[in-house]
Amino acid sequence: MGNALIAEEAMPEMQFRNLTLGYERHPAVHHLDGAVKNGALIAIVGPNGAGKSTLFKGIVGMLKPLAGSIEHDGIDVRDIAYLPQIPDIDRSFPISVYDMVAMGLWRARGLFGGIGGNDYHAIEAAIAGVGLTGFEGRTIGTLSGGQMQRMLFARLLVQDARVIVLDEPFAAIDAKTSTDLVELVRRWHGEGRTVLAALHDIDLVKAVFPETLLLAREPVAWGPTHEVLTSDNLSKARRMCEAFDESAVACAVAAE
Numbered sequence: 001m002g003n004a005l006i007a008e009e010a011m012p013e014m015q016f017r018n019l020t021l022g023y024e025r026h027p028a029v030h031h032l033d034g035a036v037k038n039g040a041l042i043a044i045v046g047p048n049g050a051g052k053s054t055l056f057k058g059i060v061g062m063l064k065p066l067a068g069s070i071e072h073d074g075i076d077v078r079d080i081a082y083l084p085q086i087p088d089i090d091r092s093f094p095i096s097v098y099d100m101v102a103m104g105l106w107r108a109r110g111l112f113g114g115i116g117g118n119d120y121h122a123i124e125a126a127i128a129g130v131g132l133t134g135f136e137g138r139t140i141g142t143l144s145g146g147q148m149q150r151m152l153f154a155r156l157l158v159q160d161a162r163v164i165v166l167d168e169p170f171a172a173i174d175a176k177t178s179t180d181l182v183e184l185v186r187r188w189h190g191e192g193r194t195v196l197a198a199l200h201d202i203d204l205v206k207a208v209f210p211e212t213l214l215l216a217r218e219p220v221a222w223g224p225t226h227e228v229l230t231s232d233n234l235s236k237a238r239r240m241c242e243a244f245d246e247s248a249v250a251c252a253v254a255a256e
Contacts, residue, residue: 013038013075013163013194014059018068021051021058027066028054031218036196038073041189043209043225044198047241050215052198056082056165059196081161083152085168091141097151098136101126104158126157131180146177153181164188166197170204182208202229216240 012035020030029051036042044052057063058070060082081104102123127133130150135143143151149169156164166185170178186208188195199205205212205225212228214220216237221228 012036013040013073015071015073016068017071019058019065019070020067021054021063022066023054023063025066027217029058029215029217030067032068032215034213034219034222036194038194039189039192040194040196040211041185041209042196042211042213043205044196044213044215045200045202045205045229045237046215046220047238049217049241050237051217052215053085053167055215056167056196056198059165075162079162081156081159081164083156083164083166083169086145086148086152086172089140089148089152091143091148093140095140096136097127097132097138097140097143098123100140100151101154101158104155122158122160126154127151129157130154130184146173149173149181150177153184157184161193163194164196166195168198168200170199170201202234205229 014036016032016034016036019032020027022028022030032055044055046052054063058065060080061077102119104126105119105123127136130153132147132150132154135147135151140148140151153169169181169185173181182204185195185197197209199209206229209225211223212225213222214228214233214237217240220237220240221233
């Protein structure tokens with residue numbers, strides 16, 4: 001793995017400017033303003049349908065803004081490692097654990113780039129680092145939910161990215177796996193990497209994440225976790241999601 005990354009706390013990694021994201025002109029996230037600073041550890045919290053996954057797809061470039069913008073501070077998609085939710089992974093695909101982890105190198109090596117000696121060491125170290133030594137030849141369809149998530153975290157380790165985006169990384173896995181993977185998140189934060197994670201476990205957010213964005217299609221609150229996750233704010237987020245009009249169109253951009 002690379003050396004620890006030194007974060008310059010005052011500088012933003014990403015800036016959201018009146019950001020609206022959605023599908024076929026129907027907004028799923030709108031009017032989002034704010035900055036993600038270098039080395040931040042941020043939880044994205046909100047009810048089901050709040051737009052958390054949509055926001056992440058915008059951050060990693062899978063979804064273009066309907067309005068507003070996401071500005072990056074000298075980073076491109078190669079600097080962002082993205083972990084989608086487990087249900088988004090096709091587990092019937094006949095690929096081994098080793099080869100799946102090695103896919104973390106494709107942004108650096110190219111789709112047909114060769115793997116060298118250091119790469120083999122990085123892949124093996126990542127697999128060992130998540131407790132899957134001995135599983136290298138297993139196909140991904142034979143893994144349990146927890147083993148699958150460990151493998152995907154190993155792929156993130158190999159990517160050695162500056163920004164890490166995790167969509168529900170601890171959902172539907174056993175407690176031991178969750179504890180081990182939380183420690184990896186703490187390690188990334190300690191190395192100065194920027195980590196954003198969509199989460200439902202409020203107790204976990206309060207214990208691990210110093211900063212939280214509470215989202216309900218629109219931002220409800222963003223700041224220190226203890227100030228954001230109040231009962232009033234959480235109730236407001238639920239009401240906003242329940243009242244949201246799924247057929248609404250993207251808001252018009254106000255004239256400057």
